[in-house]
Amino acid sequence: MKSKRFNLANISKSLGLKKTYFASHVFDSRIDAGFDQDKSYKKVWQHFKGWEIETEKPVFDPEVFTMMDFRLKWKDSTSFTYVLPNKPTRALIEFTFFAPFFIPAGDYDKYLQRYIDQFLKVGKYTIKNVEQGIIPMSDYPFHQHHQKNITKIGTGGGWVRPSSGYSFRNSSRYVKQLIENIKSGRSAHQGITRNRFRTYDTIFLICSRIIMKWVNHYLLRCIAKTPFSKFLSFLMKRPPFLKMPGLFPLLKNGHF
Numbered sequence: 288m289k290s291k292r293f294n295l296a297n298i299s300k301s302l303g304l305k306k307t308y309f310a311s312h313v314f315d316s317r318i319d320a321g322f323d324q325d326k327s328y329k330k331v332w333q334h335f336k337g338w339e340i341e342t343e344k345p346v347f348d349p350e351v352f353t354m355m356d357f358r359l360k361w362k363d364s365t366s367f368t369y370v371l372p373n374k375p376t377r378a379l380i381e382f383t384f385f386a387p388f389f390i391p392a393g394d395y396d397k398y399l400q401r402y403i404d405q406f407l408k409v410g411k412y413t414i415k416n417v418e419q420g421i422i423p424m425s426d427y428p429f430h431q432h433h434q435k436n437i438t439k440i441g442t443g444g445g446w447v448r449p450s451s452g453y454s455f456r457n458s459s460r461y462v463k464q465l466i467e468n469i470k471s472g473r474s475a476h477q478g479i480t481r482n483r484f485r486t487y488d489t490i491f492l493i494c495s496r497i498i499m500k501w502v503n504h505y506l507l508r509c510i511a512k513t514p515f516s517k518f519l520s521f522l523m524k525r526p527p528f529l530k531m532p533g534l535f536p537l538l539k540n541g542h543f
Contacts, residue, residue: 312475316441319432328427329492333452336395337381339416342409345375359402361390368402424452426489430480438475445480449488
């Protein structure tokens, strides 16, 4: 669907596949074409595939999940597995990458199968659902594509944390800010995205592209050296990078 402004009482026109829509304001989550065309910013991809499986016997604890299990990796990459149970017999197993490249489609299935067989050892199971996705992790200024009557949101608005690929917490916070802006008569996108920690995100993206072994070490160090609540804050929010362990020892060791 294409969106553009034209002079009719500040109304935006959206051209859909089958219909044309008119609105005083359009909220657009699509990534602008400029993202692919601009090569001056760092770009890494969080790409993943997950199986929701159901086992014959109760083997999962719905109160416990596995986050970033690095025991099984695809070659020399930043890759890990999530295990997210929702019932004693049901869980989502997801194999995830932070990488500047993609892998053959069949390799996701091979590694999911291997992780289940080698580490979960759940016995017989069936695959109930499959999910797969790609999320850009970049310091690209998505916010530059806001217009007076078109507000970019979600991935297209830069709501994804560049150094973690997480967006749920940002989305919750930004939606509240967006609503307050509209109620107060301000520009809908005012104060939504900030670049305060752009330097940290850029450093992380550089590492993800050229020294992926360090990214694995750094994430494991963060998990080991910080309370879990603070690590979640690192993934979902934007804490001061000066407080995150391991960054400046890396700089001293001459990796840059």
